[in-house]
Amino acid sequence: MIICGLKLTHDGAVALVDNGRLVFSIEVEKLRNKGRYAQIEDTALIEEILAAEGYRIEDIDYFAVDGWGGDDEDALAIQPRLTIGEGHNWLDAADGGEAYQLAVGQYEEQGPQDPLLKEWSFEGLRIGGRSLPYVSYYHAAAHVAGAYCSSPFASRGESAYVLVWDGGMYPRLYYYDAQQRGFENLGPIFLLIGNMYSLFAQHFGPFQVSGGFAKDSLSVAGKVMAYIALGKSQPQWYDIWDEIYLDAYDHPMGFGNKLARLFKERMAGQSYEDADVLRTFHDYLGQMLLDKLAKKIRRHGGKSANLALAGGCALNIKWNSLIREAGIVSEVYVPPFPNDSGSAIGAACCALLARGGGLGLDWQVYSGPAVVPSEPAAGWTQRSCSTEELAQLLHEKGEPVVVLHGRAELGPRALGNRSIIAPAVSPAMKDVLNEIKHREPYRPVSPICLEADAAELFEPGIRDPYMLFDHRVKPDWVNRIPAVIHLDGTARLQTVHPADNPQLAELLTAYKRHSGVPVLCNTSANYNGKGFFPDVASATAWEGTNYVWSDGLLYEREHKK
Secondary structure (H helix, E strand, O other): OEEEEEEOOOOOEEEEEEOOEEEEEEEHHHOOOOEOOOOOOEOHHHHHHHHHOOOOHHHOOEEEEEOOOOOOHHHHHHOOOEEEOOOOEEEEEEEOOEEEEEEEOOOOOOOOOOOOOOOEEEEEEEEOOEEEEEEEEOHHHHHHHHHHHOOHHHHOOOOEEEEEOOOOOOOEEEEEEOOOOEEEEEEEOOOOOOOHHHHHHOOOHHHOOHHHOOOOOOOHHHHHHHHHHHOOOOHHHHHHHHHHHHHHOOOOOOHHHHHHHHHHHHOOOOOOOHHHHHHHHHHHHHHHHHHHHHHHHHHOOOOOOEEEEEOHHHHOHHHHHHHHHHOOOOEEEOOOOOOHHHHHHHHHHHHHHHOOOOOOOEOOOOOOOEOEOOOOOOOEEEEEOOHHHHHHHHHHHOOOEEEEOOEOOOOOOOOOOEEEEEEOOOOHHHHHHHHHOOOOOOOOOEEEEEHHHHHHHEEOOOOOOOOOOOEEEOHHHOOOOHHHOOOOOEEOOEEEOOOOOHHHHHHHHHHHHHHOOOEEEEEEOEOOOEOEOOEHHHHHHOOOOOEEEEOOEEEEEOOOO
8 A cells, every 4th residue: 555645735745655664755845955844836746756756646545635724714824825615625736837726634623523533535636637536634633643653652552642732723632542543632731822932932032023913933933942041931920921821812823922912011111031031931831731731641541651742842842851851651752753844744644544554654764855966066076985084074174064865854853864064072163053054143053972872971861863852961071062052051962873874873983983072063954944955066056164975975165165
């Protein structure tokens, strides 16, 4: 059974599952230096992607399309391609430039009585002039199914809780019963949608918008998560937000603006730092998330010690770490694609579960597009360069190197195959990397470390291959790897096991042998506002580094920057 999962709106992607194995998931933003969060507006692209991976339209048994939109005007404000329909929605699309409308499932269930895996069967997916049958599922279902099916719990055949909190939905808890093979909707844990975080933030600090009315922004939340390290938490403000939430809550989509406005009114005449406000609001939401989640699991009887986190809010490493460290469950899993970058995979998982497929998806994180063959830009030389020689260059030159290797990572985090790698021993390196990437100076740079060495340097220092949890650098290493320590003393660690990424593990091992340091800096290799570099041509045309390494070849700028 071959299933092709499709995400057509922002973070567009095509994923292919062949007999329970994820063959690839190609996110549009990672093709040809497209913009972050790029959509699939012309469905002819689907055939192009399939063909590049050796598949034909005729090979696909089921096309599964991620649902989208809501049932009111708020959905139209967020997605101009959307039309609200009776019982399902419609997206504006094109096939080879010819416009048409494509029916899709809704964003989420209308109530707990609606089955999560509700399936719509449609005709009319147009690809290359053909009209094809397809199925569609709730957008929420794709998040939940993708998180569960990719989890170690599914591969072990175990039941698990799944908490989903996405931009347009309340945080909601599900329980997957592995014996009954079904999801139980345990309901929302509170009534604040995920984009509350970014909407509120756009009233303070460098994120303030003109006119005092914020709109949903996909890029703000990650920046806020870094910026809050500049602030100090003021828990006395929690009561103010509690009162506003209880007394003035009305409409979910507009409440972020209202909450910020009413908070400012309550604080009139009092001095405060914007960084403190955002830090405290972050902590307030995190504590509410933890407390309500723990209460919901207790009320359900704690039927499983497994928890998966899904939706865009699961990119918040501070909240992920808070939940993991609280001990309300034994194991917390977050996929590397918890946001909409994993929705095509999730839609395919919905179809897999609905058709009695195995619980666990056979997958690995390096399943994105392969490096595209290309020539370097003018002014660059090239030569053979082993991983050992690359490690020596990093140690001796102390400069960042763009690394493009094999297939790209799934999700928004660069995990060594589309990365800028650099030594972490100088405090100036973080500034260098932020400057060449045109990022704000408060943004962190992540450490990569061999899994076997992590506990020596970091607390807790446990396996974290997807860079989705906080760790603290142990005192003996604070002065030795300053470039990867955030302003609050934490580090967004990626651990590397040889089985995960042999080339990256070999590089770390060789660099440790040369330098005595088992850590390197890792940040994404891309033009500002674009997806990962797809080829050497793009990386060498960029003005950021003097070195690019790709699959055994080192490209060096003739006239160094």
